């Protein structure tokens with residue numbers, strides 16, 4: 001990993017060249033105490049819709065959240081998206097694909113909830129094909145949550161892995177990640193033939209940056225921290241400004 005340049009990312013050269021892949025939490029919306037507490041204002045919906053239209057649909061949200069949760073926050077917008085780090089996907093034509101069998105998680109689901117109930121400040125987000133334990137309400141429990149999560153992942157076997165995000169530990173499929181989602185989108189219309197640009201803030205976005213780079217595009221890191229991305233935007237506000245500038249350029 002290198003320290004991303006602090007240069008501002010470029011703007012799209014024309015309507016037909018870029019495919020935009022956008023992370024949600026920490027990129028499009030600032031981080032807040034509870035996953036349900038994120039606020040998506042109408043101007044963000046309008047911006048995403050207009051960008052998607054200008055790019056002929058070559059814009060996807062690539063998130064750790066479930067697609068139903070993304071739809072809830074972005075309603076009535078229904079963008080192309082990959083949810084649960086790529087365990088599910090909806091293409092630009094609206095076709096839904098569920099890549100993962102959530103069955104094996106049954107063996108740990110209840111025990112993970114009991115573990116969270118027993119510790120003040122912990123909360124389980126059950127996304128179906130992945131389980132997240134949030135500890136933003138009890139940061140001192142980070143190590144305990146990681147250890148507990150790892151024990152469960154060891155039980156589940158190599159089809160699952162532990163992902164450590166921002167005040168969250170997730171049990172997710174080891175067979176999907178954001179980079180693979182980008183590759184899958186890039187093999188489909190209207191993404192194929194374009195240059196992939198991935199914008200994200202978290203460790204899970206590094207795979208997205210890597211795939212974008214491998215396919216001739218680049219990554220944009222939002223916020224601090226080591227990264228393999230090529231450019232950096234300081235925070236969600238700067239990310240929003242840059243997206244607005246992209247739209248203005250595409251309208252010219």
Ligand SMILES: O=P(O)(O)OC[C@H]1O[C@H](O[C@H]2O[C@H](CO)[C@@H](O)[C@H](O)[C@H]2O)[C@H](O)[C@@H](O)[C@@H]1O
Pocket residue numbers: 023024025026027030031032033034035036038062063064065066125132134136165166167168170202204
């Ligand atoms: O890939 P992303 O779109 O960045 O999603 C990553 C996780 O985001 C959510 O959790 C994070 O945001 C919450 C709201 O700001 C915050 O309370 C939490 O501490 C963060 O970890 C989401 O709840 C997870 O499911 C996503 O995997």
